[in-house]
Amino acid sequence: MEYMEAIEVSHLIKKFGPLTALNDITFSVGEGETFGFLGPNGAGKTTTIRILTGISSPTSGTATIFGHDIEHDTIAARQSMGIVSENSNVYDDLTAWQNMIFSAQLYHVARKEREKKTNELLTIFGLHERRNDKAHGFSKGMKRRLTLAMGLVNSPRLLFLDEPTSGLDVQSNLIIRDVVTDLVSKGVTVFLTTHNIEEANLMCDRVAIINKGNIAAIDAPERLKKTIQSVQSIEFSFNNNSADQLDELRRLPLVNDAQKAGDKFKLYTQDPSEVIDAVMVYAHTHDLKVISITTLGPSLEDVFIRLTGLQRVGGTVHAID
Amino acid sequence: MPSIDPEGCAKRLSCELSAAWAIARKDMRMYYLKPNIVVSGILFPLFMFLAFATGKNAPPGTLIPGLISITLLFSASSIEPVSIPIERRVKTFDRLLSAPISLHSLVFGESLSGFLYSLGIACLPLALGVLMFSTPIVNAPVLLIAMILTSFCFATLGTLFAAYPTENVGEVMSMLNTVRLPLIFISGVFIPISSMPQIGQKIAFFSPLTYGNDMIEFAYTGKSLFSPLQDIVLLLVFILIFQIAANRLYKKFNE
Numbered sequence: 001m002e003y004m005e006a007i008e009v010s011h012l013i014k015k016f017g018p019l020t021a022l023n024d025i026t027f028s029v030g031e032g033e034t035f036g037f038l039g040p041n042g043a044g045k046t047t048t049i050r051i052l053t054g055i056s057s058p059t060s061g062t063a064t065i066f067g068h069d070i071e072h073d074t075i076a077a078r079q080s081m082g083i084v085s086e087n088s089n090v091y092d093d094l095t096a097w098q099n100m101i102f103s104a105q106l107y108h109v110a111r112k113e114r115e116k117k118t119n120e121l122l123t124i125f126g127l128h129e130r131r132n133d134k135a136h137g138f139s140k141g142m143k144r145r146l147t148l149a150m151g152l153v154n155s156p157r158l159l160f161l162d163e164p165t166s167g168l169d170v171q172s173n174l175i176i177r178d179v180v181t182d183l184v185s186k187g188v189t190v191f192l193t194t195h196n197i198e199e200a201n202l203m204c205d206r207v208a209i210i211n212k213g214n215i216a217a218i219d220a221p222e223r224l225k226k227t228i229q230s231v232q233s234i235e236f237s238f239n240n241n242s243a244d245q246l247d248e249l250r251r252l253p254l255v256n257d258a259q260k261a262g263d264k265f266k267l268y269t270q271d272p273s274e275v276i277d278a279v280m281v282y283a284h285t286h287d288l289k290v291i292s293i294t295t296l297g298p299s300l301e302d303v304f305i306r307l308t309g310l311q312r313v314g315g316t317v318h319a320i321d
Numbered sequence: 322m323p324s325i326d327p328e329g330c331a332k333r334l335s336c337e338l339s340a341a342w343a344i345a346r347k348d349m350r351m352y353y354l355k356p357n358i359v360v361s362g363i364l365f366p367l368f369m370f371l372a373f374a375t376g377k378n379a380p381p382g383t384l385i386p387g388l389i390s391i392t393l394l395f396s397a398s399s400i401e402p403v404s405i406p407i408e409r410r411v412k413t414f415d416r417l418l419s420a421p422i423s424l425h426s427l428v429f430g431e432s433l434s435g436f437l438y439s440l441g442i443a444c445l446p447l448a449l450g451v452l453m454f455s456t457p458i459v460n461a462p463v464l465l466i467a468m469i470l471t472s473f474c475f476a477t478l479g480t481l482f483a484a485y486p487t488e489n490v491g492e493v494m495s496m497l498n499t500v501r502l503p504l505i506f507i508s509g510v511f512i513p514i515s516s517m518p519q520i521g522q523k524i525a526f527f528s529p530l531t532y533g534n535d536m537i538e539f540a541y542t543g544k545s546l547f548s549p550l551q552d553i554v555l556l557l558v559f560i561l562i563f564q565i566a567a568n569r570l571y572k573k574f575n576e
Contacts, residue, residue, distance in 0.1 A: 016576075053419045056576050078421035089412040093351040105343035106420040108336045 004067050006031045006158050006189035007052065012061035014047050014213075021047040023213040024061070029206075031066075031157070034190040036200035036207035036221075040308050044213045045193050049160060052191070054078055065158060079107070082156030086163040086193075088143035092136035096127050096146055099135060100153055107154035114153070121149040125175060141172030148176060158189045165199065177203075201300040209307050216307040224303045231302045233268045234275055236293040238283060241265070245286075252278045266296075337426040344417065344430030345437065352404045353438055357490065361403070362396035363442055369395075373511050382454030386541045387510045388446040390534040393471045394501060397439030398479035401431050402493040405483035418575055428480055428567045435476030436469075443468055456541065463549050464540035470556040471533030477563040478529075484570035504530045509538075514546055529559040 007029040014022040022044050029035040039045050050056040052063055054074040063070045068077035090099050097118060104114035122128040125145040135143060144164075151159060164180065165173045180203065184190060194200050200207050201221045208218040217224055238245070241263050249265055250258035254275055257268040269275045272295045283290050352358055370388050377384070408414035417427050447464075450456035458464055482497045505511065507521055508530035514522055525531045532552040539545035545552070 055415065055418045075421045075423065078419065083416075083419050085412060085415060087412040089416055091347065091351060091413055092411070094347070098347075098350070102343055102347050103416070106340050106416070106422065108340065108421065 004031065005029065005064075006033065006066060007035075007191065008062075008064045009048075009052070010062045012048070012051065012063060013059045014044075014051065014056070015059045021213055022051075022058070025210070025213070025215050027208055027215060027218055029189060029191060031189055032184075032187045033205045034184050034192060034203055036204035037191060037193045037210065038195075038197065038200055038207055038304055039210035043210045043308070045210060048210070049162065049191075049193065053081065053083055053160060079154070080156060081158045081160060082151035082154060083160045084148050084151040084162060084164060086166070088140065088147045090135045090138075090143050090146050090150065093134060095132050095134050096122060096138075097131040099146060099150055103150040104153045109154055117153055117155070121152055124179060125149045126171075139169070140167065141169045144168055145172055145175060148179065152179075152183075156188065158191065159183060161190055161192045161194075163194055163196075164192070165196065166194070197299070197301040197304055207300070209304055211308045217303070221300050225298045225300060228298045228303055228306050231268060231298040231306065232270065232272050233266050233296045233298075234272050234279070234293060235264050235266045235296055236279060237264045237291050239289040239291050249279070249282065252282065254278070264292075337422055340420065340422040341426040341430030341433060344427065345433035348400060348404055348431065348434035349437065352400055352434070355403060358399050358403050358438075361494065362399035362438065363392075363445075366391045366395040369505070380454070382450060382456035385446055385450035385454065385456045386534070386537045388449075389443050389468070389537055390471070390508075390510050390530060391505050392443045392446055393439050393468060393533065394475050394504065394530055396442040397435045397472045397475035398482070398497060398501060400435040400438055400476070401479040401483040402497050403490050404434075405431065405480075406488050406490045406493055409486070410488035418571075424568050424571055425564070428477070428564055428571065431480045431483070432473065432476040432564075432567075435479050436473045439472040439476060440468060443472065458540060459543045460540045463536055466549070466553065467533055467536035467540060470553060470560070471530070471537070474529045474533065474556050474560050474563065477560055477567060481563050481567040481570065484567055484574055486574040504528050507531075509534050509546070529556060532556050532559075 005028045007027075009025060009027050012022050012025045013020070025044075025048070037045055037048065047056065051058050052065070052070060054070045054077060057071055065077035066080050068080075070077045091102070094102065100118040100122065101114060104118065109117060119128070122131050125148065127142060127146060127149065130138070130142070135146060138146065148164065161180070164176050168176070180190060190203075192200060192204060204221060206218065206220050207224065209216045209224075217227075241260070243260060246258055246260050246265065249255065249267060252267070252275065254269050254271050255267045255278075256270070259266045267275055267279070276293065276295070279293070280290065282288075366388075370384070370391055374381070374384050374388075405414060408417075451458070478500075479497065482493055482500075485493055485496065487493060507517070507525050508514075508528040509517075509525065510530065514525050514531065517525065532547065532555045535545045535547050536549050536552040539549055539552075547555075
């Protein structure tokens with residue numbers, strides 16, 4: 001069987017009047033790949049997804065889904081995709097069962113198959129016992145699970161997942177992650193947009209970072225991290241941590257920035273070994289004990305911050321443009 | 322020249338119709354009993370009618386055709402201007418826009434729910450005429466065709482107005498009422514078109530309600546301004562125009 005990319009985007013441009021939302025972006029997503037699409041708010045993520053799902057048309061350029069041009073062969077392209085939007089867009093006045101069946105009808109799932117699939121998915125997502133309850137009584141996590149179940153009712157080859165676990169309870173979070181992992185193992189292509197960069201780091205084969213309508217970087221998370229080896233850090237904890245120590249630690253030689261998170265300090269540097277020595281001296285002079293210390297390479301978040309032109313100031317991130 | 326696969330086309334059509342029907346059923350379940358639809362679709366035409374009928378010395382039974390006409394106008398065009406802005410607000414409308422169906426099926430499915438609602442509601446004045454006032458129906462098939470076409474025409478009008486990209490029901494309703502309210506005065510519902518001034522008569526030709534009401538009058542009295550065939554053709558033309566316009570507006574506003 002001929003190999004086909006799940007998504008192929010070529011020189012996509014989208015303009016809204018004088019504003020260029022997407023500026024000639026090109027990328028592809030292989031079949032079975034989990035692809036993360038990251039970017040700050042307003043970077044062009046939603047516009048890209050709206051074009052890839054055929055809701056909006058590009059000003060120029062092309063996008064294909066399993067070889068079907070999304071603009072000219074929209075219905076065939078959509079038939080192979082499942083869409084799970086950020087907003088848990090379920091019909092509150094319908095029961096979980098009715099929501100599922102309606103979704104299956106929209107995707108032309110045959111009658112017998114739709115009932116079988118609905119039963120199966122509601123069970124997987126822990127909603128089968130509540131299948132006859134209207135969705136307006138569901139918790140945020142339950143609605144999210146139902147949204148994902150609705151997105152899978154047509155057994156899609158490509159799943160668009162927008163912020164799948166944002167703000168969810170632990171149970172929903174675990175169920176959703178398990179289901180996505182299972183889908184990936186079955187060869188389903190996942191196009192993931194998320195603000196949770198650690199989630200993208202853990203789940204994605206490759207990520208693209210989009211900023212101001214341009215693709216700033218596209219690669220495997222580990223390879224992206226290697227591009228900014230200069231952003232390394234050490235993380236440690238004293239037996240007695242205080243916020244007052246942060247300013248003093250920031251002033252240690254070779255420290256570029258310092259953060260305090262919980263009972264740990266994180267110092268950014270290009271030379272971790274020198275900074276470890278300095279921390280030990282600091283601990284000794286202040287009669288403190290170092291109870292844990294770890295050196296860390298750059299995180300995907302560091303890459304994201306570097307490429308999107310954001311800057312860490314203290315514990316928060318600011319735009320520098 | 323690309324070849325046409327009749328089997329594939331039939332399957333596609335069946336899928337599109339089935340999805341349109343699913344959209345209509347979803348709207349029936351969710352919106353038929355919503356208070357603002359009951360007010361706009363049932364109470365509004367009733368009170369509007371009573372306000373004008375009270376001053377007339379005509380026997381109540383003769384007012385039934387007019388009541389049916391304005392009931393069809395208001396009830397058919399009331400569902401989508403409520404349901405679509407609400408669904409935009411809760412983002413469920415995106416589900417329909419991204420489903421593997423054509424925009425024509427979406428517009429058709431949305432219109433279908435208004436159409437069926439309106440047919441059901443219009444049976445009330447019809448039954449009132451038959452049971453309470455013994456209003457005779459001269460031509461029942463024409464009445465049925467008139468009700469079907471008028472209802473579908475105004476359901477499509479409601480879907481067309483709901484294309485305006487707002488999440489606010491009131492905004493769509495206000496725009497729609499600036500069209501619906503004048504229609505009842507220029508379409509021969511309360512004042513016969515022949516009694517209207519020249520300019521009014523000319524404007525009446527541009528109102529789909531003129532042709533729906535004309536057919537309903539014909540069904541009850543055997544008299545009409547146009548032939549039922551002319552009314553049917555013109556109502557079909559209005560339906561086609563509204564469907565195409567709605568399709569284009571949904572595409573344009575989703576950019």
